[in-house]
Amino acid sequence: MANINELFDQFPDYDVFSGKTKPSGENPPEPKNPEPRTPKPREPYPRNGVPMKPEPVMRSGVDYGDGFGIADKPIKVKRVTGNNFLTIVYFPILILLLELILRLSCGIGFSAVSFLYTAGFTIPIASVFTLICTLFGNTFNRVVCNIFTFIITCFYLIELGYHDIFGRFLTFSTAEVFSPEQFINAIADKYIYAIAIAVPFFINLIFGHKIFGFRKLRIPARIVVILIAVIIQIGAFSAMGLAKDTDSERVYNSSSSESTFERFGLLTMVRLDIFNSK
Numbered sequence: 001m002a003n004i005n006e007l008f009d010q011f012p013d014y015d016v017f018s019g020k021t022k023p024s025g026e027n028p029p030e031p032k033n034p035e036p037r038t039p040k041p042r043e044p045y046p047r048n049g050v051p052m053k054p055e056p057v058m059r060s061g062v063d064y065g066d067g068f069g070i071a072d073k074p075i076k077v078k079r080v081t082g083n084n085f086l087t088i089v090y091f092p093i094l095i096l097l098l099e100l101i102l103r104l105s106c107g108i109g110f111s112a113v114s115f116l117y118t119a120g121f122t123i124p125i126a127s128v129f130t131l132i133c134t135l136f137g138n139t140f141n142r143v144v145c146n147i148f149t150f151i152i153t154c155f156y157l158i159e160l161g162y163h164d165i166f167g168r169f170l171t172f173s174t175a176e177v178f179s180p181e182q183f184i185n186a187i188a189d190k191y192i193y194a195i196a197i198a199v200p201f202f203i204n205l206i207f208g209h210k211i212f213g214f215r216k217l218r219i220p221a222r223i224v225v226i227l228i229a230v231i232i233q234i235g236a237f238s239a240m241g242l243a244k245d246t247d248s249e250r251v252y253n254s255s256s257s258e259s260t261f262e263r264f265g266l267l268t269m270v271r272l273d274i275f276n277s278k
Contacts, residue, residue: 084213084215084217084221086211086212086213087130087133087134087212087213087214087215088130088225090130090145090204090212090214091126091127091129091130091133091148092119092122092123092126092127092130094126094149094152094200095122095125095126095152095265095267096118096119096122097200098152098153098156098197098200098266099118099122099265099266101156101193101196101197102156102159102160102193102197102266103262104193105160105163105190105193106163108261108262113245113248113263114262114263114264116236116239117236117239117248117263117264117265118263118264118265118268119232120232120233120235120236120239121233121236121264121265121267121268122265122267122268123229123232124229124230124232124233125267125268125271127225127226127228127229128229129148129152130225131217131222131225131226132144132148133145133148133214134214134215134216134217134221134222135216135217136216137216138213138214138215138216141214141215141216142208142209142214145204145208145212145214146201146204146205146208149200149201149204149205150201153197153198153200153201156197156266157187157194157197157198158170158183159266160186160187160190160193160194160197161178161182161183161186161187162178162183162186164186164189164190165178165182165183165186166178168257168258169257169258169261169266169269171257171269171270171273172270172273172274173273173276174257240252248263251263251264252264252272257269257273260272260273
């Protein structure tokens, strides 16, 4: 009788249990556990029974800050999603809006000629604020923007109260001292205009990071802003010469604060007052 091991060697493709011949070239499946008595690897578990916390890792990205700290969960960061175009036109629109509110509070009209001159002489000054607020990173630019907006708002509020007290605008050459009580009463008398002047500041403070990004502008964008400001300033001066507007030229060279404000706006009035007082 032949040895059973020799039979297995002669017929390697024959399955004894099923009675069928296996297809040629097919290898028998390997057992899942070739060594049944081999113990399974144990997972590490602390002795005190408390689950182990994952080790903190360095992460960076939009949701994890700037990657300079250790964090095992996302850090809530106030994202800057404002539009660059709105950033560029923010200060010109803000100042022109405050000019309009101040004119309405003083009962001064806003004709087409005065609006064009006010815009032509105000936008170049506002562009300086825009350039300063786009030189650095997003966070620092936002802080500087809020500071400038606060200063401009306070300046127009002071002019509003001063005009209500003395009947003229505050200038360095004709400044007079007034008490805080007088100023508070003047603001209370024109509280509607005072609130209208202060509203843009609070809107920018709360929603400015979503509307006005104030990202760092690249050098070509800064050059474009400077060129636009220079062109507008030259156009404003040329308009007086081409139109032979002698009244505007006389007002521009005069020291009358009321006439200068009415024709060229508050910022131009203060700039001319500083220049003439030297």
